[in-house]
Amino acid sequence: MMxxxxxxxxxxxxxxxxxxxxxxxxxxxxxxxxxNVLVENPKSYKFVGMALEEVQAEKLSIKE
Known part of the structure; x- marks a missing residue:
């Protein structure tokens, strides 16, 4: 499983x-x-997966 x-x-x-x-x-x-999910049609149904998809889509980041 990937x-x-x-x-x-x-x-x-x-x-x-x-x-x-x-x-x-x-x-x-x-x-x-x-x-409130920042990506449209997330692939994941789990909340952590949705959050990681937001990071991948650059909708979520960390201020340095």
Missing amino acids: LEPSIDALQEKIKSKYSLVTLSARRARQIRENK
Whole structure:
């Protein structure tokens, strides 16, 4: 089973795995609470997957 988006593709957007996990977990909680997804027709039905799709689509990032 291949995960989509891949970790390699996500690390091109956000370098730190720790930051990626923290960001996606926070965003997943927000999506769960208010059902507002920033990407149209997400492939994933899980909240963390939706958050990772937002990172891949560059709708979600970390300020440096």
